[in-house]
Amino acid sequence: MDDIVKQALAKWPNVPNCYGWLGLDARGHWYLRDDQAQAAGPFPQSKGSLLQHEKLIEFIARNFEPDGQGQWFFQNGPQRVYVELEATPxxxxxxxxxxxxxxxxxxxxxxxxxxxxxxxxxxxxxxxxxxxxxxxxxxxxxxxxxxxxxxxxxxxEDLPGRYGFVMSPSSRWAAQAQAPTKAPSVSGPHP
Structure with missing residues (x-):
């Protein structure tokens, strides 16, 4: 991880994660997926804009890694930008x-x-x-x-489970966000 990224993490430790905005296709190309691309469908059905800026691609490559749940991300300063995969990480x-x-x-x-x-x-x-x-x-x-x-x-279809990676962190995140929350249990005497 780049030193500048480590410094940003230390300075701003609680920046929210970003989902759905970056995709990696089956040829190793990165795609930026703005609101319009995301609304048009999941990756790779709707890829977005091919990244072509060499220095940006190199920065992403140096800061690309998995989290503890097998979701791959690009550490962009203090923010994790989770990557949608077409095939594999x-x-x-x-x-x-x-x-x-x-x-x-x-x-x-x-x-x-x-x-x-x-x-x-x-x-x-x-x-x-x-x-x-x-x-x-x-x-x-x-x-x-x-x-x-x-x-x-x-x-x-067995590869993600067998090798521990998540194809679509944004789908997983959306499913978790929509999951009903369980009401906290109350212990002790009830009136």
């Missing part, structure tokens, strides 16, 4: 030597290779599970042919 790019780099630029060592019914390829690492960028699937095939990775079948 990581999008992997495969290099010519079969090394793996995330959409945030961090390297990772592959533990397992997974393939779902639609032919999408996922790699698990110590950082978690991520979708392989569609342009890199031919490199995955080369790695499999070379005996480096052994694909295992997986159901895409």
């Amino acid at each position: 990581w999008v992997w790019r495969i290099q010519a030597d079969f090394s793996v780099v995330s959409h945030t630029g961090s390297g990772a060592a592959v533990q397992d290779c997974l393939v779902d019914a639609q032919g999408r390829v996922y790699l698990t690492t110590a950082q978690g599970v991520g979708l392989v960028h569609t342009l890199d699937v031919p490199l995955v095939a080369e790695a499999v042919e070379a005996g480096r990775w052994l694909p295992q079948a997986v159901r895409a």
